[in-house]
Amino acid sequence: MSSALLEQVTARTRWRRWLYRGLGAAAAVGLLAVLGVLIPLDWVTTLSAVFMYILLAESWNILGGYAGYLNFGMVTFFGVGAYTAGVLCTQYNVHPLLTIPLAGVMATVVALLVGVPALRLRGVYFAILTLIISFLTQVLVTNLDITGGASGIYMPSLPFDPFTNEQIFYYAFLGLMLLAVLLAFIIERSRFGYALVAIREDEDPAEILGVHTTWLKTQALLLGAFLAGVAGAIYAFHTSYIEPQGTFSLDISIDVVLMSLVGGLGTWQGPVIGVPLMLVTAQVLRILAGELPFLGSTIPPEFDRVVFGIILILVALLAPYGVMGLVRRVRGRRLTV
């Protein structure tokens, strides 16, 4: 067979594979879009939470997954976004729709102020620093007057009936999630993505080979912070009440890391797999907790945190590349990149 013919054949199969992928993605998106008007209210709410966490996990994944910088304070950007929307909306009468991009901008500014110096640190020290910064922000928000202190902020509600309301948030989170997934998909195939992976694999040689590590890490952080800030703003309008304990909860930071890890760090599919898996697990555990008697007494619903912790330990030790790692191993592909 001549090489020209071979090239033609491979090009055609490649083209066909992309076509199938595109059709599959379009079908999935179409299905999710139709579901928004078909399924009952509580399912709409549950799926909105799934979309929000996928959005957060994809934003976290840009720096955490591809570049290997574990940010244990993702909730900082999320909370800053939520509070920016809250403060602007209730105290400065800014239109709610306008507060959402502004929240993203504010989160980016915070990322620039605290994250960029933090990026001078590597490995575990970066992780600890981001953790402490989320505590610091929480203390600050609890004690400032403008944020309403510990008593929080009541958000204005949208002028629709409850079901329409939920549907609006469903589509808002769905749209943003798709954007974030698409972004991750593109990053994974771009020079930017390759450079981030180079930073994860070995930062010093990457720098020597001409990768602008500092600038790239900063971009990855700011991008993630912007998306998390936007997510926070929409979350604020969705829950209609924000206060420092819940909005800056460490649980959110840990869940985002755990969900990305379970799905597979540094892959665009990771959060898409990990988030529903973990949220379904949590839901099942809560249902089981109500029914299963355990050593003569019923299990309190909070025990899902313990199970989450055990999953975190097991996945980190036994399957550090998550579900995607297992999938790739089955397919016989390489584990990374």
Place this chain on the structure above:
Amino acid sequence: MLTTISLSLLVQALINGLLLGLVYTLISLGLSLTLGIMGVVNVAHSTLIMLGSYLALELLQRLGLDPIISAVIAVPVFFLIGVLLERLLISRVARTSQTTGLLVLFGVLVVIEGAAILRWTTDTQVLSVSYTNASLTLAGIAIAVPRLIAAAIALVLVWLLDTFLRSTLYGKAIRAMAQNRDAARISGIDTDRLSLLVFGLATATAGVGGVVLAMIFPFDPQDHYRWLAWAFLVVVIGGLGSIRNTLLAGLLIGLIETVSSVLFPFQYVYFIVYLLLVVALLVRGQGLAGSQSRAL
């Protein structure tokens, strides 16, 4: 008149700060040991401290044991917990990257915190014994008796550990291991068994630290992050490899806490310590790692 009052207030704050500083040294020692000798960043350290507080609570409520006795009981109990943790998890973690270790230890943190909430709920607890509200007054300066006892226990433990590491053969072997693990192995030191010992000792100091903290402060299953931050601050400022430097850093943090709580409203103490930790990490964090990689 006013100046004498504020002066005695200041002296009181200084003494309280030094007493607290001894306790902070104790709760930071474990973190410093595991990081300096094994290269493991134990973020679950503070949950072990929290468990120590609940051990004291259980022993007091069930058996009526004084926290001073609980502090002694905590040593073997938490040494065993540490040995188990090392065998089950840390020995596996030590062979992987530091970030994998961090993820695993975050998992341990979540499990212990979740289990503590299930067992003891999120209610705030206090240890109340006969001397809880007692205080000694000397030249117009009042010192709370529980703080005095807590500081004394901490001092004894810090001194014991320092002596152990400096003057015994085991201590020498551990220090050799901190300097160069491979060279220590070649010289015939069983580093795996010593890791077990080090992690056991680190966990024991956390347990006793929890008991003595419970004598001074109210506690609940979720406020241990505060102690994690405090301990990290002591470790970052004190550096690795010297208990005396850890002691100096611990005393400094104790002083900073009490003096700033005289000057500012209570809630700003958290803010100040977190901010100090951010600055200290930025200035010294990587230096800490650097000196560690040189030592290892």
